[in-house]
Amino acid sequence: VxxxxxxxxxxxxxxxxxxxxxxxxxxxxxxxxxxxxxxxxxxxxxxxDPDNVTIFGESAGGASVAMLLSMPAAQGLFHKAIVQSxxxxxxxxxxxxxxxxxxxxxxxxxxxxxxxxxxxxxxxxxxxxxxxxxxxxxxxxxxxxxxxxxxxxxxxxxxxxxxxPVPVMIGTTLDEIRFWTEIEDVALLRKPADSFAAQMREVAGERAADVEQAYRLNDTPADDGRIQLAGDLVFRMASIRLAEHLAERQPVWMYLFTYRSTAQFACYQSAHAMELPFLFGALEDPSAVAFTGRCEGRELLGQRMQEAWSAFAHSGAPASASLPAWPRYDTASRAT
Incomplete structure (x- = not known):
């Protein structure tokens, strides 16, 4: 659109x-x-079928979908929604x-x-x-x-x-912020520890040190911890909050895209927008190869994603014979 x-x-x-x-x-x-x-x-x-319209978008598009869900003027114009990152x-x-x-x-x-x-x-x-x-x-x-x-x-x-009141799929990638540190050169990983700690105190107050330490458990490298912490603050938690509230009244499915790029150009890992070449069947596009890298299983992952998204658009549930069971999201199980 x-x-x-x-x-x-x-x-x-x-x-x-x-x-x-x-x-x-x-x-x-x-x-x-x-x-x-x-x-x-x-x-x-x-x-x-004008009575079976699915809207979906990623990044600003994902925000648009979330806002359309809440806009009176958009009510009745779509029947399912997918909110990506x-x-x-x-x-x-x-x-x-x-x-x-x-x-x-x-x-x-x-x-x-x-x-x-x-x-x-x-x-x-x-x-x-x-x-x-x-x-x-x-x-x-x-x-x-x-x-x-x-x-x-x-x-x-x-x-x-x-x-x-429509079925909704919501999700993010694992390392959203890598898009900005690797492509936009945002200096998150070069930020001095005291500056980062000061910013964390603005968000978490007295618990700032505990929060940062929680992202260093299991010997997680400091850089990865910062990336995941920032990604949760900026993307993941907003998606979880939306899913929690929607799930009280309508079907919701939650996903986390964890494929990590093998590209040698930069440390993209599972950056923002990493799922798009898989979803749109564009893995052999040169720019997609430079972003996702090449590894065994890429094509199968893309096929399974397309099946899930298509099944959801068709029936309102991301289920097909070739996919494992995908339970609905709720605050008790938090199935993802």
Missing amino acids: QYRLGAFGFLYLAEVGGPDFADSGNLGLLDQVEALRWVRQNAAAFGG MSPQLGHSADRSAASTRAFMELAGATTVQELQALRMVDLLEVQQRLFDSGIADNAFWPTLDGVVLPRHAVEAAQQGQCA
Whole structure:
């Protein structure tokens, strides 16, 4: 599904433009809703079943799926959902989005929505890039918890029973953060111990040292411990919380993708997005080989993943004759 990105999809203008722009901070999400409406209206013409639609996405796409689960406008437009490695940032507050908008408008030299609308597309793109290059960085434009399009955080919506009552699959990879340390060169592994400890205290308070030590058990190397700790903080725990709340009311299946790359270019291990070449049958693509490496069993793993995802899309459960039993998730067994 194509949808507007950056300022074009998520510039929150309600503060400067008034009620006419109440939904402006979520135009990208509304694009996705409109695409689902199109699917509902046209699926039959392509041999599809408009009453058996599965949405799935990874990373920002996973976050989109989680938000669609909680959006009133999307209710009834899909019947199953797969949330893969969802970004934990499932919407900024209106105040935070408004601050990003003020920074954008200042760089654009605009004080009103009308002045923004008068600018050329190329100028708006340049302003957006300048904002990305500033201290606000590239997370300036996220969906907005505006109380209209996106009433509440998806995990909160699940806790309150306000999500679409459909079967859901949720999961992450084992070493999500390796994508950023190996590809984006985020300096997590080069961070001095005292700096890392200070950041941990912000998250875990007095238990920070105990938490860090827990990730060093069984002689886990310090680097691996940091990677797994950061991955749990940023990705895994958000997915678990969503699964816990959803499982109280609807079928949920949880997965953890643990294949570790044998590529020699970098220490990718089971990085963010590692499952995608397997899921889409693209293992022989040169870029996929450079990412996943080559080892015995890759093709079989890809086949089994495709079977599970396809079975879920078809029937609402990731079960087939060639797959082992996959119990539903609940807080007692936490089957994964």
